[in-house]
Amino acid sequence: MDLEVERRGRGLLRRWLRRQAASAPVDEGLVVAFASGKGGTGKSFLTTNVAIGLHQRGLRVCVVDCDFGLANAHLLFGVSPSYSLQHLLSGQRPLRDVVSPTPYGPSLVAGGSGIASLTELGSRHMQALARAFGELATAYDVVLLDGAAGLSPQSMITVLAARHVVIVTNPEIAALTDAYAVIKCLSRQPERPEVQLAVNRVTSAPLGRATFDRLSEVSRRFANLPIHFLGAVPEDPDVSHRRLGQAPMLTGAPDCETSIALNQLTEGLAAKVADARAQPLQRGVEARMLSQIRRW
């Protein structure tokens, strides 16, 4: 086909065909971003455990720790990767060297320690990150982006590149307010991911639902953005008291109440993976992210 186009030498046609190729449904895995707005809500905890749960369901999963400077997903997975996103973004290592296996199944791209925070990344770095996300989405069924706390253009770019965003919050006003700030920002975007809400550290099952209802009501009323309830994870002293090197909850204590809730969350996301396969998007994660970078 390319030869034929070249022979014709029609620039208009070449551009159109390229555009068609770019807008053809892409065959790539589901990209899910975990965000919160406020720190300490349990994003990394949920990301790592959901990743393990999805892997246990036979899916190829990769976790990308986007929380530069405060990267800790490798600690929760109990690994010490030799290379991180820092090496990828500086061009020192290719992506395949930066992807580390973990003992629990999912692959991990560790956050860099040489970058103080995500907000330090310029557009060139973000483009490289977009390219990496695109390659990972091609290679894996699910790519989970463990986002940074706070609202910055860079963190929003990573969130907007995803097909689903899981907003992790706690049933307290500070976390709710910050979660709503993320939702409000998302509501203003022309192209945005589907918003799921996970309420972490609830003291009772009804509290998780009540928290969702309140945030959902405010989102619908003020931001005109519907959100979906992914699930609630109960407060569990065992989570707080786990030590470094201990297995994550889902493998270390699979029968506890927290693991059951985590499995329910995982089920919800696994269903999204199936939906994504059935309805591929016109643009891949890389194209979506590049378009957001241009809006920076």
Added chain:
Amino acid sequence: MIRGPVLPQTRDSLWSLVATRLDQVESGLTLVSENFDCSDGAVGPIEGLARDAVGGPVLVLLALDGDALLPARALAAGRFLERVGDALAAAMPAAGFCPDAPSRVLLIGTEGGAAIEEVFRLPIEGLHACSLEPFRVAGSERFAVRWRRQAAVAERACEPSAEHAAGGPDAAAGHDAAAETAFMVPDACQELWGAVQSLCRRLDPAVAVRGDRFSRHITWSGRPLGAVRVVGSSLVASAATGVVRELRAAADVRSFGDQLLRAYAQHARLGLGVPPERTHDPRSAAATLDRTAATRQTAGLRHDVAERGGAVDAAVGDEPGESLRSSLAASRISPEEHSALGGAASSAAPIPEASVAEDRSQASSATDRSGGPSD
């Protein structure tokens, strides 16, 4: 199978064939009334009164050899239009004539007939003529329309489009532009029509644009890509893909161009590649990464990103222009929203106070989780 001329030569049978297919003679031509008398019975009625694509009254005459009264009727028709042509719109509101549209006489003859040439010598303002070349296909009668030279007066009155004056794509494509009928593009649509022509030129030199006064058919190697028609004071484009759209802005031209390209790609067999089926072998992730990296290296990574960026530009070109920074700045939470979230007196369903208090204390010790920080 195509045979020789079979078009009926008698007035009634020719008219019955033409009257039902006036739109094929000229795009948008619609019959308003038959047997229209414009000479107070002196030379008999003319075949019909029609309305053209821009709402102009058109007196339709059949030119048949041996019709002795034809020149007289043609002259009567021309004088009638001179006298009352401007008043027809008001006098016949049901006909839907446009008050500003020029009126004219349309003479329809058969190929090889001498009657048309005879009438052309007469000084009739606004006289247009065409001859029908008949043929039969699969038992049914068809005709090809061949436009004869147009009256100079009418051309001046109708302000022909820039295409005709400057030698448009037809001339560029090697056709005899002088033989083509001027495309009567409404003034407001000249720029849009120019954009369509430019698009056709850029698509392929072999793309031909031909038609009558109120339509242009766009073809490539004899295959239809689309058509543009004058409807009232606007242009309506219909692509071979089946999409019909009024051309009101540049975006409509782009969209029509996209459909033309689709039709062209289909005819030229320039199919788009289909991505290979996705494998679900968990072990293949690393191999896929290697393959992807190798492919990108071959293609040239920077070039690839630049191209994709360009494609993305085109894809998101119509999106609202608010920047991310503006979105973030506008995401500040109002007191009403804060209140609704439970930050102060709230109308929303309250979260049990005991639970909130408990959660607050737990949240404050979130960083105490000994498994490492939560986030």
